[in-house]
Amino acid sequence: MNDRLTGIDTFVGAVDAGSFALAAERMGLSRSAVGKTIARLEHRLGTRLFHRTTRQQSLTEDGQAYYERCVRALAELDAAEATLASGRREPRGRLRVSVPLLFGRHCVAPVMMALGREYPKLQVEMSFSDRVVDMVEEGFDLAVRIGTLRDSATLAARRLGTQAMGICASPAYLERHGTPQNVEDFASHTAIVYGSNGQSAQWRLRDVDGQVREPAIGVRLRFDDVQVIADAAVAGHGLAWLPCWLMAPHLKTGALTLVMNSRRTVASDIHAVWPQTRYLPSKTRVAIDALVAQVPPLLAEPSPLESGSVA
Structure with a gap:
């Protein structure tokens, strides 16, 4: 008996993609397989569906x-x-999640591990990288992004909060070099920055008038790992621009001292994103709900920031 649904997904995918070649790439098929499926569908329907040149x-x-x-x-x-999925007792199947390296380790992995304990039939697979992945091409169900969403036209998103930043240094470094009080003071200091291949992420600060400026500051150490930047700051190698959630434990122990708090630095939004779809699987929905509930408290500025901050 003929299955009347055979080939419909391929046909719709070919129309949406605009070409058999692109449809084949998106569906993981060969171009000839897409063409043959469309041809069989046309034969069964007794009509041509495409004009082809x-x-x-x-x-x-x-x-x-x-x-x-x-x-x-x-x-x-x-x-x-x-x-049917929403009516199941628990989400199931493989959930592939892409997260930034350090933020993923500190703030997302604990949430996903708890989700795995709560739903034993859910298989959580996490990829840790600061690279912005192509979610559709690489098969990810969910991702956490920090900063501007570059591909927002193809993704759905839910805001998790704001990553507040601060500038800090070890007490020993500040004793040797002094504490900068304004943007101009940074010119006489050394920075430990995020970057690679000779390029550095710029620090963006608000001056007393609220204008955003990029301070001139000497760079001697450049790393593409935020944890190493924090370690270098604790060791007294210079000023570091760090997220509050990473800085907080060092502020509590006195290993770092806050130089400028988040009121003077420019923060970044954090979003959970997923490919736009006609329906959201329950495994993805519960993960998004868990992140929305549990990540914002981790982003809150700890009290040491207020006590040590420079206005």
């Missing part, structure tokens, strides 16, 4: 009408699956 493809009148109905049918199927 060597340079482009476009829908026939029948193809356009069939496409519109197929989209609605697939949406109904997706909604039915979502209803």
Whole structure:
């Protein structure tokens, strides 16, 4: 018996992609496999769905009408699956999550591990990297991003909070070099910065008038690992620009002293992002809900920031 749904996903994917080649790449198939599937569908329906030339493809009148109905049918199927998924006792299956290296370790991994304990049938797979992954091409269900969302047109997002930053140094360094009081004072200091290949991430500070400026400061140490920057600051090698959640334990022990708090530095938004889809699987939904509930308290500025801050 013929399966009337065979080939519909491929047909809709080919229309959405605009070409058989791109559709094949997105679906992990060969171009010829996509072409043969469309040809079999046309044969079964007894009509041509595409006008094909060597340079482009476009829908026939029948193809356009069939496409519109197929989209609605697939949406109904997706909604039915979502209803079943939401009615299950617990999420299940593999959940692939991409997170920034250090923030992922400190703030996201504990949430995901707790989620794994809560839902034994959920398989959590985390990838730790500061690289911005292509979620669709690399098969990620969820990611956490810090900063501006570059591909927001293809992703859905939910804000988790703001990563407040501060500038700090060891007491020994400040005793030798003094504590900068304004943006101009940084010119006589040494910085430990984030970067690689001779390029550094710029520090952005607000002056007393609220204008954002990039201070001139000497750079002697450059690392692409924020934890190493924190370690170098504790060892007295210079001023460091660090997120509050990483700085807080060192402020409490006195290993670091705050030079400028988050009111003078420029913060970055943090989002959970996922590929836009007609329905959200329950495994992704529970992970997003867990991050929204548990990450914001980790981003709160600890009290040592206020007591040691320079206005």
